Amino acid sequence: TLFGCFWTNGQICSATSRLLIHKNIAKEFVDRMVAWSKNIKVSDPLEEGCRLGPVVSE
Known part of the structure; x- marks a missing residue:
């Protein structure tokens, strides 16, 4: 599901x-x-409505 993806x-x-x-x-x-996916709010995880925060790359 989309929830599982994000x-x-x-x-x-x-x-x-x-x-x-x-x-x-x-x-x-x-x-x-x-x-x-285009409507996912990417921001500070503490911000209301945030659905995607920082991503670890290493």
Whole structure:
């Protein structure tokens, strides 16, 4: 699910890394996922409404 992709910034052993979507709904699913992802508020995790904070890269 989308929650599984972005919860804890995707940096957890149980984060969603693959989704198996039937081809009949794939385009609509991807379109909705992209639209939802574009609305994720990226900011200071202490700020109200923040859904994605700093990401560790090393």
